[in-house]
Amino acid sequence: MEKSPEKEHPREAFGWAARDTSGVLSPFKFSRRNATAKDVYIKIIYCGVCHSDLHFCRNEWGFSAYPLVPGHEIVGEVTEIGNEVQKFRVGDKVGVGCMVGGCDTCAECNNDSENYCDNTILTYNFIYHDGTRTYGGFSDKIVVEERYVLRFPDGLPMDAGAPLFCAGITVYSPLRYFGLDKPGLHVGVVGLGGLGHLAVKFAKAFGVRVTVISTSPSKQKEAIDKLGADSFLVSSDEVQMKDAVGSMDGIIDTVSAHHSLMPLIDLLKKHGKLVMVGGPDKPLELQIFPLLTGRKQVVGSCTGGMKETQEMIDFAAKNGITADIEVIPMSYVNTAMERLLKGDVKYRFVIDIANTLNPN
Amino acid sequence: MSLSSEEHPQPAFGWAARDSSGLLSPFNFSRRVNGENDITIKIFYCGICHTDLHFIRNAWNSSSYPMVPGHEIVGIVTQVGSKVQKFKAGDKAAVGCVVGACHACPNCEQSLEIYCSKSILTYNSTNLDGTRNHGGYSDNLVVNERYAVLFPETLPMDSGAPLMCAGITVYSPMKYFGLSEPGKHVGVVGLGGLGHVAVKFAKAFGVKVTVISTSPAKQQEAIHKFGADSFLVSTDEGQIQAAVDSMDGILDTVSGVHSISPLISLLKAHGKLILLGAPEKPFELPVFPLLMGRKMVVGSACGGMKETQEMIDFAGKHNITADIELISMDYVNTAMERLARGDVRYRFVIDIANTLLPLAHP
Numbered sequence: 001m002e003k004s005p006e007k008e009h010p011r012e013a014f015g016w017a018a019r020d021t022s023g024v025l026s027p028f029k030f031s032r033r034n035a036t037a038k039d040v041y042i043k044i045i046y047c048g049v050c051h052s053d054l055h056f057c058r059n060e061w062g063f064s065a066y067p068l069v070p071g072h073e074i075v076g077e078v079t080e081i082g083n084e085v086q087k088f089r090v091g092d093k094v095g096v097g098c099m100v101g102g103c104d105t106c107a108e109c110n111n112d113s114e115n116y117c118d119n120t121i122l123t124y125n126f127i128y129h130d131g132t133r134t135y136g137g138f139s140d141k142i143v144v145e146e147r148y149v150l151r152f153p154d155g156l157p158m159d160a161g162a163p164l165f166c167a168g169i170t171v172y173s174p175l176r177y178f179g180l181d182k183p184g185l186h187v188g189v190v191g192l193g194g195l196g197h198l199a200v201k202f203a204k205a206f207g208v209r210v211t212v213i214s215t216s217p218s219k220q221k222e223a224i225d226k227l228g229a230d231s232f233l234v235s236s237d238e239v240q241m242k243d244a245v246g247s248m249d250g251i252i253d254t255v256s257a258h259h260s261l262m263p264l265i266d267l268l269k270k271h272g273k274l275v276m277v278g279g280p281d282k283p284l285e286l287q288i289f290p291l292l293t294g295r296k297q298v299v300g301s302c303t304g305g306m307k308e309t310q311e312m313i314d315f316a317a318k319n320g321i322t323a324d325i326e327v328i329p330m331s332y333v334n335t336a337m338e339r340l341l342k343g344d345v346k347y348r349f350v351i352d353i354a355n356t357l358n359p360n
Numbered sequence: 361m362s363l364s365s366e367e368h369p370q371p372a373f374g375w376a377a378r379d380s381s382g383l384l385s386p387f388n389f390s391r392r393v394n395g396e397n398d399i400t401i402k403i404f405y406c407g408i409c410h411t412d413l414h415f416i417r418n419a420w421n422s423s424s425y426p427m428v429p430g431h432e433i434v435g436i437v438t439q440v441g442s443k444v445q446k447f448k449a450g451d452k453a454a455v456g457c458v459v460g461a462c463h464a465c466p467n468c469e470q471s472l473e474i475y476c477s478k479s480i481l482t483y484n485s486t487n488l489d490g491t492r493n494h495g496g497y498s499d500n501l502v503v504n505e506r507y508a509v510l511f512p513e514t515l516p517m518d519s520g521a522p523l524m525c526a527g528i529t530v531y532s533p534m535k536y537f538g539l540s541e542p543g544k545h546v547g548v549v550g551l552g553g554l555g556h557v558a559v560k561f562a563k564a565f566g567v568k569v570t571v572i573s574t575s576p577a578k579q580q581e582a583i584h585k586f587g588a589d590s591f592l593v594s595t596d597e598g599q600i601q602a603a604v605d606s607m608d609g610i611l612d613t614v615s616g617v618h619s620i621s622p623l624i625s626l627l628k629a630h631g632k633l634i635l636l637g638a639p640e641k642p643f644e645l646p647v648f649p650l651l652m653g654r655k656m657v658v659g660s661a662c663g664g665m666k667e668t669q670e671m672i673d674f675a676g677k678h679n680i681t682a683d684i685e686l687i688s689m690d691y692v693n694t695a696m697e698r699l700a701r702g703d704v705r706y707r708f709v710i711d712i713a714n715t716l717l718p719l720a721h722p
Contacts, residue, residue, distance in 0.1 A: 113629070113654075118605070270472075270475040277651070279651055281648070283646045284647060288639060292635065292636075295661070296659060298657045298658070299657070300647060300649075300651035300654060302652055
């Protein structure tokens with residue numbers, strides 16, 4: 001008979017889990033494996049709340065298994081290391097993002113793009129090498145193979161740095177990979193939420209000119225005055241959109257809701273790139289002529305490999321880039337999920353795990 | 361009754377469509393004086409591109425009549441302007457889809473004239489002086505030397521003509537998107553004018569090629585005639601499933617309405633689906649598969665002049681020509697009907713020099 005989550009592994013662990021498709025989270029006792037030779041044990045201090053957590057908790061993608069402990073924007077401290085671990089010592093500050101395993105042998109794993117490995121193991125809701133389910137960072141501790149742990153730089157606050165492990169890398173990776181990081185280029189950012197506000201910050205740090213494209217005129221002041229965007233377009237304003245036609249080298253589209261691609265494609269210069277990092281779940285209409293006559297690309301991107309995640313977090317520390325966050329106690333998480341659904345957060349919730357996740 | 365459209369000093373004769381029926385008929389018109397940067401070409405052959413069919417029937421609502429189509433032109437230079445450097449009289453020359461651009465923008469600076477916002481197409485386009493352009497279903501053409509390529513001696517003029525559109529349309533994206541590197545695996549969707557030429561170029565690059573088609577009947581030719589390594593029937597779910605995640609890139613040459621979701625599934629991570637055809641309805645783009653594999657969907661049209669010269673030289677070196685059916689000028693309307701049905705292996709080419717007979721004036 002299958003062991004219960006509490007008895008599956010030798011070390012006690014505690015977190016909050018969703019139990020069913022309502023997505024409501026509640027206290028959950030479970031267990032973690034012992035550290036093997038390559039593992040790093042981490043006491044979790046903070047964990048960001050990502051929109052993916054919401055999707056998974058409510059089984060919106062159809063493959064959630066309950067109980068489900070979400071959380072893949074993890075920052076903590078090393079408490080134990082396996083005897084083959086080389087990069088970390090007890091006491092080090094570390095981060096963990098969206099993956100905790102892969103095949104380690106395929107072309108993707110060998111090319112520092114573990115996130116595209118066919119056998120990637122996600123931080124939660126996936127099956128680990130030992131056949132057990134993975135549980136995420138809404139918990140007190142996590143044990144992760146060294147390859148999938150990042151060094152957390154000094155000079156970066158742990159709470160506001162946590163969202164970089166998913167939101168940060170998700171926008172950093174395509175800005176770099178698609179060459180949208182060169183000073184003088186013009187990049188659009190669609191949507192000013194968890195992903196979008198970080199895209200603006202990274203792009204500005206690269207010396208790129210940034211235009212935020214949003215349905216909400218009320219976001220203009222923050223986009224420009226607080227986040228440093230160079231300009232702002234209201235996507236439903238036909239005149240503004242027409243004036244900006246053919247002006248952007250690339251666009252990072254962070255919006256998951258169903259929306260029209262063609263006005264965004266029109267904003268691109270010839271050979272421009274529309275990078276989708278949000279995941280609308282229904283197909284979007286794509287007209288061919290603008291692509292043909294402009295050699296324009298629509299491309300997707302999903303998180304990033306471990307090497308570039310380390311590069312990203314180091315770059316963030318050097319350039320003072322953190323997420324704009326609202327720190328919450330664990331007990332607030334269900335309210336936070338409701339507010340996240342309405343877009344009522346500037347711009348990421350981060351759970352104060354160390355101080356508020358209490359087994360009692 | 362005069363059929364002429366005399367805006368220029370040099371007489372010309374061709375066949376033009378008069379309205380959206382697309383029926384072509386004899387047409388007297390004129391060409392500009394050969395300027396200092398121009399060459400005049402006596403046209404020998406002109407390929408029939410599917411785009412010609414679309415334009416003569418006003419499929420894209422942008423046609424202006426009378427229209428002389430044709431942008432797969434090969435001929436002999438009869439006159440060169442005083443500043444012309446690349447050509448002399450007697451040279452073989454070829455012209456493709458574009459005959460002018462601004463020459464000052466970043467696209468022109470990189471010899472990507474086709475992507476210049478002021479590009480002037482070979483036909484159905486307006487010149488700087490406000491007159492309309494007429495294409496290669498005609499006896500002569502005057503063109504700025506920048507927009508003509510030296511046609512290799514080793515290449516037959518008739519079966520080389522389609523390379524000026526079909527050839528560059530597949531060559532350009534294969535080069536630009538890194539699909540010409542030996543060892544890559546490229547899919548070619550559709551085995552028509554573009555598709556068969558794509559297979560030939562890809563094999564010459566040393567790339568593994570899978571032809572993807574709705575017609576099982578094309579398998580024999582794909583493999584034995586054109587040298588494709590394998591063949592997939594796109595409506596066969598089992599075959600598609602077996603090939604998921606196997607291709608570095610796919611050239612989609614199909615103009616009919618079709619789904620791109622199965623094609624996206626055939627791509628490896630970081631793979632590229634290159635759309636070359638122009639279906640009448642928009643595609644439905646599933647976003648998740650793009651995200652999960654960092655996959656790309658992109659469009660491409662013709663190519664720049666520098667790479668067109670490179671392409672035709674490569675074809676000359678590797679003996680790449682189109683498979684053609686040579687026709688007389690007066691067969692052109694029948695050819696258009698057959699092209700609309702896909703009934704051609706694989707490009708019609710008009711024998712202009714021998715069969716384009718001037719209209720007898722009354």
